[in-house]
Amino acid sequence: MDNADMEKTITVRDCWMSFPGKQSGSEIHVLERVSLDVAKGEFVCIVGPSGCGKSTLLNIVGGFLKETRGEVLVEGAPVDGPDPGRIFVFQENGVFPWLTVEQNIGFGLLSRPVAEREERVKHYIAMVGLAGFEKSYPRELSGGMRQRVEIARALAADARVLYMDEPFGALDFLTRLKMRADLIRIWQAEKKTILFVTHDIEEAVQLADRVLVMTKRPATIAEEVRITVPRPRDLDSPDYLAARDRIFAIMGMDAHGGGAV
Amino acid sequence: MNRRLLHIILPLATAVLFLVGWHTAVKMSGSDIFPTPYEVLRGLGELARQGLLLKYIVASLFRVSWGFGLAVIVGVPLGLVLGWFRPAYAALNPFIQILRPISPIAWIPVAILWFGVKDTAPVFLIFLASVFPITVSAMAAVQNMQQVYLRAAQNFGLSGFPLFRRVIFPAALPQVITGIRIALGVAWLVVVAAEMIAVNSGLGYLIIDARNAGKRYDLVVAGMVMIGLIGLVLDLLVRRLEKFDEVRWGYGQR
Numbered sequence: 001m002d003n004a005d006m007e008k009t010i011t012v013r014d015c016w017m018s019f020p021g022k023q024s025g026s027e028i029h030v031l032e033r034v035s036l037d038v039a040k041g042e043f044v045c046i047v048g049p050s051g052c053g054k055s056t057l058l059n060i061v062g063g064f065l066k067e068t069r070g071e072v073l074v075e076g077a078p079v080d081g082p083d084p085g086r087i088f089v090f091q092e093n094g095v096f097p098w099l100t101v102e103q104n105i106g107f108g109l110l111s112r113p114v115a116e117r118e119e120r121v122k123h124y125i126a127m128v129g130l131a132g133f134e135k136s137y138p139r140e141l142s143g144g145m146r147q148r149v150e151i152a153r154a155l156a157a158d159a160r161v162l163y164m165d166e167p168f169g170a171l172d173f174l175t176r177l178k179m180r181a182d183l184i185r186i187w188q189a190e191k192k193t194i195l196f197v198t199h200d201i202e203e204a205v206q207l208a209d210r211v212l213v214m215t216k217r218p219a220t221i222a223e224e225v226r227i228t229v230p231r232p233r234d235l236d237s238p239d240y241l242a243a244r245d246r247i248f249a250i251m252g253m254d255a256h257g258g259g260a261v
Numbered sequence: 262m263n264r265r266l267l268h269i270i271l272p273l274a275t276a277v278l279f280l281v282g283w284h285t286a287v288k289m290s291g292s293d294i295f296p297t298p299y300e301v302l303r304g305l306g307e308l309a310r311q312g313l314l315l316k317y318i319v320a321s322l323f324r325v326s327w328g329f330g331l332a333v334i335v336g337v338p339l340g341l342v343l344g345w346f347r348p349a350y351a352a353l354n355p356f357i358q359i360l361r362p363i364s365p366i367a368w369i370p371v372a373i374l375w376f377g378v379k380d381t382a383p384v385f386l387i388f389l390a391s392v393f394p395i396t397v398s399a400m401a402a403v404q405n406m407q408q409v410y411l412r413a414a415q416n417f418g419l420s421g422f423p424l425f426r427r428v429i430f431p432a433a434l435p436q437v438i439t440g441i442r443i444a445l446g447v448a449w450l451v452v453v454a455a456e457m458i459a460v461n462s463g464l465g466y467l468i469i470d471a472r473n474a475g476k477r478y479d480l481v482v483a484g485m486v487m488i489g490l491i492g493l494v495l496d497l498l499v500r501r502l503e504k505f506d507e508v509r510w511g512y513g514q515r
Contacts, residue, residue, distance in 0.1 A: 064412055084418040094413035097510035098431040107427075108417045139510045157417065 008073075009161060009193040010038035010061060015070030017056055029218035030056050034070070036212055036221060043187055043194045045204035046221075047247065048214030054197045055165055057219075061195060062088045062163045074161065084108060086161040087154035091169050095138045095149045101125065102134040104149050108157025124152040127186060144175040151183070155190060164196040168203070180206050184231060201251070205244045206233055213250045223250050296479035301486060304479035313467070318487065320462040321452050324380060328387025329448040336392045336444070337437060340399025345429065350400070357396065365390040365451045369458055383455035383463075390451040391444035398440025402433035435503070435511020442499040449492045464488050 017031035030053040038044045048054045059065040060072060063082040072079045074086060082088065087108075095104050102121050109117040125131055128148040138146050147167055154162055168176045180203065187194055198204055204211045211225045225247055229239045280298045287297045296304065308314040343350045343357075365386045376382040406429065414428040456465025464484050471480035503512055 062416075082412070082416040082418075084416065086416075088412065088416050090409050090413065092407075092409050094409045096410060096413070096428070096431070098434070098507045137506055137510065 007040040008037050009040045009042070009075055010036070010195060011071070011073040012036045012057075012061065013071040013073075015057070015060065015072060016068045017053070017060060017065070018068050031060075031067075032218040032220050034220055038193060038195055040193055041191050043184075043196065043207060043209045044212060045196045045198060045208035045210075046212045046214060047198055047201055047204045047251075048219060049216055049251065050199050052214050052217050053219040054199075054214050057214075058088075058163050058165050058195065058197045062086065064088070084157060085159055086163065087157060087159035089147075089150050089154060089162060089164045089167045091166040093138075093143075093146050093150060093170075095146050095153070097138045100135050100137055101130055101141070101149055104138070105152045105156050107153055120156045124156040127155070127189070128152040128182070142175070144171050144179055147171065147179060148182075151186070155186070155192075159192065161193045161195070164194060166198050167196075169198070169200075176203070181232075183207065188231075201244060201247050205229075205240060205247065206235065211243075211247060213247055225250075294476060294478050296482055300479045301482045304477070304483040305486070308467075308480065308483060314487070317462055317464050317467050317484075318491065320460075320466075321456065321464045322491075324383045324455070324463065325387055325445075325448050325452050327380075328384040328452075329391050329445060331384075331388045332391035332395055332444060332448070333441060335388075336395030337399050337441075340396040340437070340440075341403055341425075341430065341433060343396070344400040344403025344433070345425070354400075357393065361393040361397070366454055369455070372455075373458070378460065380460065383452060383460060386455040387448045387451050391448040394444040394447060395437075395440050398443070399433065399437045402436035402440070403429060405436070406432040431507060435508040438499075438502050438508060441502075442496065445495055445499055446492065449488070449495060453488055464491075 013035050015031055015034040016029075018027045018029045020026070021028045034057060036044075046054045046057065056065060060067050061074065061079065063079045063086075074083075088094075096107065099107065102125065105124055106117050106121045109120060112120075125134060128151055130145060130148055130152065133141065133145065138149065141149070150167070151162075168179050171179060183194075184207065196204075196207060205227055208227055211227060213222045213225065214220065215222045225243055227243050229237055229243065233240055284297050284299070287295055305314065308317075343353060368386055368389055369382075372382040372385050376385055410428055410432050414424055419427060452463065453465035453468070456463035457469045460466055461470075464487055468481050468484040471477040471484065503509065
């Protein structure tokens with residue numbers, strides 16, 4: 001199946017981004033000539049070295065930053081600010097600490113009838129495995145549970161697109177594995193389009209249909225790696241290991257020894 | 262030893278030690294003006310029997326309620342607005358920062374000129390003393406709120422008043438309450454100073470009056486003790502606000 005045949009949800013064309021530097025008049029070039037496409041229902045990961053600008057790119061697509069030049073189209077229209085149909089999941093966790101789990105998950109539903117709201121909140125609490133914690137406050141939950149609340153909040157609001165900025169970066173290893181498996185299960189059930197930023201190559205290969213590998217700053221997309229390993233993915237399969245090693249190689253690393261290849 | 266017991270026994274031991282030290286010091290110095298703890302207690306009993314103790318406490322609390330209440334009503338909204346709207350901040354913040362370091366005591370002559378020797382003068386002084394800490398903390402609360410809450414709210418399409426009510430206000434609330442708590446302490450400090458000049462009732466008046474009318478230092482110290490105790494009670498009351506689930510997240514691990 002060719003990407004060009006599918007309905008495109010996200011299109012970035014020749015996107016550049018620079019910020020004013022510390023010295024007046026100087027500029028820091030963060031993104032150069034970035035182009036990418038994400039098809040409807042596709043799960044795409046962006047990996048790159050720390051500080052390369054992948055979060056900046058996601059913030060541009062999400063409408064929180066404006067590109068210096070280029071074209072960013074989401075769902076057929078130029079991005080002009082954030083949109084309730086496309087929800088951002090933050091690494092630092094954007095769950096509101098003054099609201100309970102169910103109030104957080106119902107946050108985007110206040111304009112809906114009470115019965116429908118309660119129905120949806122209940123459904124998504126169950127989907128992310130938080131039944132029994134409806135009345136808890138975020139401070140009473142673990143980091144993984146808080147990230148589940150944030151994902152459920154986006155799903156409950158019926159977001160068609162999820163932008164995820166290293167959402168599992170602050171979690172411990174086992175929780176991270178569990179969250180990845182759950183995210184794939186939810187994505188398969190809900191058929192959302194997901195653009196997911198991570199610096200963790202293994203994470204990208206476990207999750208994505210396609211992995212976009214970014215270079216150091218000023219960043220551009222070095223290469224695209226399609227992951228064809230069938231789901232649920234066998235992390236010992238030759239295809240998985242080959243895809244992982246390929247991305248390591250693109251980033252100038254050796255998966256077995258580290259350092260330059 | 263269990264911690265609860267420790268938290269009762271240790272402060273009590275300190276208090277006993279302090280009272281014994283005080284008593285001994287008065288006796289050893291041979292002062293017949295400065296009172297022993299027992300004489301202060303007797304003075305408090307005398308005031309209570311005359312009905313003055315309750316009357317003065319109520320008078321002081323009344324002035325604080327008005328001055329502090331007005332400061333909350335003015336300071337919280339003002340601070341939130343200044344924290345949110347940059348032009349308002351640019352226009353008013355320098356002015357506030359100049360007014361803020363002027364001690365309420367310095368305002369006493371002005372207060373007397375404007376309001377005369379009536380209850381309004383101390384109420385005005387208390388208002389002045391507490392409105393700045395409240396305004397400044399509400400302002401800082403909005404300015405320092407975690408950007409991720411703001412961005413999440415905007416992502417869900419919130420703007421204008423709903424954004425303010427559902428996100429900015431609750432996000433700022435813990436720090437606003439801290440400002441209110443500090444301001445109440447300041448208000449209580451100032452009521453005493455204000456009553457020393459302008460009025461004829463209240464705990465501040467008691468202290469000055471007892472000194473002027475016959476060097477009754479037992480009553481002076483009795484007034485000081487009551488001020489301290491009531492200040493403690495007020496602080497404990499406001500601290501209860503920090504225990505609500507809606508704001509507890511804002512105070513770290515306590």
